[in-house]
Amino acid sequence: xxxxxxxxxxxxxxxxxxxxAQLCKxxxxxxxxxxxxxxxxxxxxxxGIDQSWTVPVSTSARQVDTINAYATTQPREHIVPFxxxxxxxxxxxxxxxxxxxxxxxxxxxxxxxxxxxPTDPRMTAIxxxxxxxxLIGYFHAGDDENPHTKLGEPKxxxxxxDRYPTIKLCLAHFGGFNMWxxxxxxxxxxDVWLDTAYTFxxxxxxxxxRMARRHGFERITFGTDGPWTDPADSLNIIKSLGLSDSELxxxxxxxxxxxxxxx
Numbered sequence: 001x002x003x004x005x006x007x008x009x010x011x012x013x014x015x016x017x018x019x020x021a022q023l024c025k026x027x028x029x030x031x032x033x034x035x036x037x038x039x040x041x042x043x044x045x046x047x048g049i050d051q052s053w054t055v056p057v058s059t060s061a062r063q064v065d066t067i068n069a070y071a072t073t074q075p076r077e078h079i080v081p082f083x084x085x086x087x088x089x090x091x092x093x094x095x096x097x098x099x100x101x102x103x104x105x106x107x108x109x110x111x112x113x114x115x116x117x118p119t120d121p122r123m124t125a126i127x128x129x130x131x132x133x134x135l136i137g138y139f140h141a142g143d144d145e146n147p148h149t150k151l152g153e154p155k156x157x158x159x160x161x162d163r164y165p166t167i168k169l170c171l172a173h174f175g176g177f178n179m180w181x182x183x184x185x186x187x188x189x190x191d192v193w194l195d196t197a198y199t200f201x202x203x204x205x206x207x208x209x210r211m212a213r214r215h216g217f218e219r220i221t222f223g224t225d226g227p228w229t230d231p232a233d234s235l236n237i238i239k240s241l242g243l244s245d246s247e248l249x250x251x252x253x254x255x256x257x258x259x260x261x262x263x
Contacts, residue, residue, distance in 0.1 A: 001249065004256040005044070005231070006053045007138075007172055007197035007223030010037045012070055020227065028145050029198075031227035037074060040226060044078065047231040051078055053256075055108035055138050058084040064095065072102050080260070082138060083107045087114055087122040096129040105260065106136030106168070111151035112144050118156040127164055134263060136168045142176030142183070154179055158186040165191070168262055170221065174199040180207055188215045193259050196251070197223030200237040209241060217243075217250035218258060 011019045016035035024030050033039035037054075044052055054074060056067045064084050071081040083104040085092055096107070109116075109126075116122060118139070130137045141152045154176040160167065170193040175183035180203050187194070188211050199208070212220055222238075224231045238251065 002051075002253040003047075003049045004051045004053070004222065004253045005049050005224050005226065006055075006170065006221040006256050007195050008040055008052045008054055008226040009035065009056065009228075010040050010054050010074070011035045013037075023228075025145055029228045032230045033227045035227055037079075041078065043226060043231065047235065049231065050253075051080060051256075052226070053080040053082060053138075055082045056084045057108050057110045057113055057140075058086045059113050061086040061088040061090070064089055068095075068102065068104065071104055076103065080105060082136070085109065085126060087116040087120060087126070092126050093129040093132075096126070096133055096135060099135055100133060106130075106138055108138040108140075110140040112140065112147050112149045115149075115151070117151050117153075118160050123160075127160060127167065131164050131167050134168070136170060136259060138170045139172060140177075141171040142173050142179040144177065150179070152176070154182040154186040157192070158190065161190050161192055168259065169193065170195060170259060172197050172223065172225070174203065174208070174211070174220075178202060180211070184211050184214075191219075193219045193221055193255065195221045195223035196234065197225035198229060200234045205237070205241060212247075217247040218255050220251055221256045221259070222251050222253075 013036050020031045020035040033043045040052060058064045058067050064086055067084040071083050074081040081104060083099055085107045089095055139152060143150050157171060172195050174196060175187045175194040224234060
């Protein structure tokens with residue numbers, strides 16, 4: 001079966017050793033490939049993954065142009081590159097207006113790393129440009145292993161969906177890492193995509209199934225958060241869930257393809 005991994009990270013070759021060392025959390029998680037594009041491609045081949053989406057995060061506004069320039073160099077045969085934006089970016093509408101011509105389908109943001117809530121006024125121009133240019137907004141959601149600021153709360157993303165009902169959002173970590181009850185209350189059943197990155201093993205399988213079936217597997221994408229998890233672990237858990245053929249096909253590739261195909 002075709003597999004699309006919608007949540008991976010890569011860094012330029014010279015930066016990858018330092019970046020993975022800084023982001024590694026000993027005793028919690030460590031890289032399963034070296035953080036380079038070649039490392040990701042080798043991991044994809046090993047686990048039979050056909051396509052990966054690379055979703056970078058800028059921790060300061062000055063990194064945005066460099067990150068986006070690197071994203072445009074990534075090969076498109078098996079990679080769907082996303083760009084970056086920061087809440088302190090000057091004129092974010094201008095930056096995002098060029099994404100489609102650069103071959104970038106959207107951007108990734110991390111509320112806790114960027115010190116911004118979804119309802120922060122600095123996000124208004126970004127939300128408006130996301131809708132205007134038909135981009136995918138891909139967000140870390142919920143808690144994190146560190147810091148535990150929980151700025152990307154499910155209930156705040158729900159407010160964004162209320163304000164921008166046509167927006168294309170994919171919320172990582174099943175809509176809110178370690179905030180599953182809030183996800184179930186505020187997001188399940190809404191017109192929003194959720195990924196499974198760094199989710200299996202942290203959520204009870206019965207709760208995952210209940211929430212996923214209520215939400216619809218056509219809006220749940222398979223993600224690994226590579227290099228921070230071993231894809232085999234997630235794939236083995238998925239095989240044990242007893243999913244129907246249609247549920248499995250949507251999770252493995254259909255939901256991702258549906259999100260990319262939205263006008």
